[in-house]
Amino acid sequence: MLFKQAFTALSMALTIGLTPAVAVAATAPDALIKQISTEVIDTVKSDKAIQGGDVAKIIALVDTKVMPHVNFQRMTASAVGRHWRTATPEQQKRLQDEFKILIVRTYAGALTQVKDQTVQLKPLRAAAEDTEVVVRTEVKGKGDAIQLDYRLEKSGSDWRIYDVNVLGVWLVEQYRSSFAQEIGSVGIDGLIAKLAERNKSAAKG
Amino acid sequence: MKRCLERRLIPLAAATCLIALTGAAQAQSAKDPIEGWNRAVFGFNDGLDAALLKPLATGYKAVVPELVRNGVSNVFNNFGDGWSAINQLLQGKPVAAAQMAMRVATNSLFGIAGLFDVAADLGIERQPEDFGQTLGRWGLPAGPYLVLPLLGPSSLRETAALPVDMQWRPAALTNDSATQVGLSALQLIDVRAGLLGASRILDEIALDKYQFVRDAYLSRRRSQVYDGDPPDLPEAKDDAPATPGKP
Numbered sequence: 001m002l003f004k005q006a007f008t009a010l011s012m013a014l015t016i017g018l019t020p021a022v023a024v025a026a027t028a029p030d031a032l033i034k035q036i037s038t039e040v041i042d043t044v045k046s047d048k049a050i051q052g053g054d055v056a057k058i059i060a061l062v063d064t065k066v067m068p069h070v071n072f073q074r075m076t077a078s079a080v081g082r083h084w085r086t087a088t089p090e091q092q093k094r095l096q097d098e099f100k101i102l103i104v105r106t107y108a109g110a111l112t113q114v115k116d117q118t119v120q121l122k123p124l125r126a127a128a129e130d131t132e133v134v135v136r137t138e139v140k141g142k143g144d145a146i147q148l149d150y151r152l153e154k155s156g157s158d159w160r161i162y163d164v165n166v167l168g169v170w171l172v173e174q175y176r177s178s179f180a181q182e183i184g185s186v187g188i189d190g191l192i193a194k195l196a197e198r199n200k201s202a203a204k205g
Numbered sequence: 206m207k208r209c210l211e212r213r214l215i216p217l218a219a220a221t222c223l224i225a226l227t228g229a230a231q232a233q234s235a236k237d238p239i240e241g242w243n244r245a246v247f248g249f250n251d252g253l254d255a256a257l258l259k260p261l262a263t264g265y266k267a268v269v270p271e272l273v274r275n276g277v278s279n280v281f282n283n284f285g286d287g288w289s290a291i292n293q294l295l296q297g298k299p300v301a302a303a304q305m306a307m308r309v310a311t312n313s314l315f316g317i318a319g320l321f322d323v324a325a326d327l328g329i330e331r332q333p334e335d336f337g338q339t340l341g342r343w344g345l346p347a348g349p350y351l352v353l354p355l356l357g358p359s360s361l362r363e364t365a366a367l368p369v370d371m372q373w374r375p376a377a378l379t380n381d382s383a384t385q386v387g388l389s390a391l392q393l394i395d396v397r398a399g400l401l402g403a404s405r406i407l408d409e410i411a412l413d414k415y416q417f418v419r420d421a422y423l424s425r426r427r428s429q430v431y432d433g434d435p436p437d438l439p440e441a442k443d444d445a446p447a448t449p450g451k452p
Contacts, residue, residue: 102410109406136434143399144331147433168428168435169421177420178412194412202409 029152029159030124032069033135037119039065044114051112055203058108066107071153071160072100078162079175083183091188098195103171105202117141119148130154237350237419246352247415253355254397259404262397276320277395281375283312283319285333288373292334296342301332332432337366341430350419358422 040061044050049057076096077084087095122136131154139146149165163172182191237243266274290305308324308331316323325331340362341347348361359367371377376388411417428435 106406106410109402109409113402144333147428168425168433170424174417174420174424178416181416182412198409198412 028157029126029133029154030121030135032152032159033137033150033161034119034121036066036069037137040111041114041117041119044111051114053112055105055108058111059104061111062104062107067100067104069158069160071155071162072096074153074162075099075103075172078172080179080183080188081176083179083188087188091192094192095188095195098192098199099175101199102195105199115141133159236347236423239349239351243350243352243419244415246354247418249354250352250357251414258393258397259401262394262401265394266398266401274395274398275322277391278399279312279316279322280319281392281395282322282331283309283316284373284375286312286331288370289332289334291373292336292339293332295336295339296334304329305332305334334429335366336369337363337426338430340366341426347423347426350423358418360423360426363426 043061043065047057050061073096076092076099079099080087080095084092117139118141120138120140122138124133124135126133133152134149135152136147136149139148147165147167150161151163151165151170152159152161163170165171179191182194186194234240269277286305286309290302290309293299293302293305308329309319311324311327311329312319312322315321337360345362347363351359351361351364353359353364356367374389375392376385379385379388407414407417
């Protein structure tokens with residue numbers, strides 16, 4: 001009992017102590033991540049269809065709430081690596097479309113697991129003039145906290161996400177070797193075909 | 206029987222290292238020089254998982270009430286937290302070690318021998334550490350990737366650390382081999398049941414499951430050694446040479 005009170009007091013002190021510091025340092029990027037996370041989690045919590053795994057609905061949610069803040073072209077280009085520059089505009093577009101479906105489906109799969117989670121931001125380590133920052137967050141729920149970090153770039157006055165880290169694994173880096181392996185053996189068109197096939201079979205199952 | 210398995214594991218690991226070294230000459234990739242062997246073991250593990258472990262874990266989740274399953278997880282985790290505390294101490298992180306020790310004390314006393322994770326409600330977070338991370342913290346590189354039969358993804362460093370980690374688990378407390386097998390099996394099923402959601406996502410998003418698991422494993426272990434904030438790799442830039450030669 002005493003323990004609990006002591007901890008509550010301690011955590012309150014920490015919250016009060018930290019809030020002004022964060023508020024001052026918080027230019028747009030971490031506030032943006034906080035806003036997107038909260039909106040998405042709140043929507044999932046209040047929507048039974050999404051909790052039940054209604055993929056179409058989840059994709060619509062991701063498309064409206066998350067995708068406007070993602071630089072998906074940079075994400076794809078970076079995952080494809082040096083082969084991106086030799087790809088035709090048509091190939092680039094198809095790569096981007098298929099990769100997007102793959103990523104959104106991944107995200108959708110994770111979202112169906114959302115129950116009583118909250119997202120907590122870690123203090124941002126960035127200077128005011130930085131144009132690329134890492135926002136580090138933790139998703140807290142019943143089990144262990146899940147590390148979820150974002151890389152953001154400043155484009156004009158907006159911040160846009162271009163990479164995500166789940167549990168210590170950066171998504172773009174993770175797919176870069178995947179893609180390199182496929183391009184090495186079957187070429188860019190082979191990779192596109194493989195992505196399309198993967199998306200199609202997952203949509204069925 | 207379990208003892209027997211453990212004893213066999215070490216020479217097996219040694220043999221694997223040997224193959225790793227001889228295979229290095231025809232290295233396809235520096236981090237995975239014995240890919241052919243690893244892929245074979247991965248396939249074997251995957252088959253075993255599909256035939257045995259996954260159905261067992263699914264059944265366990267369906268039959269055993271959540272309250273009981275949570276109790277089982279909590280007891281195993283509480284045990285692991287003690288080992289984490291020791292490893293944090295070995296890594297020169299006394300504050301984190303004290304927090305984990307506090308976690309174990311709280312859960313053992315107020316959580317009825319670890320059945321309930323009271324510490325989580327109090328905001329004392331878990332930071333899992335093992336001996337492989339301790340070795341990494343002191344600068345030992347991960348070495349080549351290894352897939353171990355039954356145990357799955359590993360690396361030379363983690364495999365070397367495994368016998369040490371193995372000394373600290375509930376099954377090592379008893380000399381009765383039937384109890385040891387039972388406890389080990391329960392621990393395995395508990396872990397697998399917790400991963401059912403993740404493995405379903407994995408099946409959907411990986412182009413090549415072997416490669417996906419390998420790269421995610423190596424990145425995650427590296428991140429864990431640096432407590433979630435590793436320094437950037439030198440080649441992690443947009444125009445990195447994606448394939449040095451043929452992959």
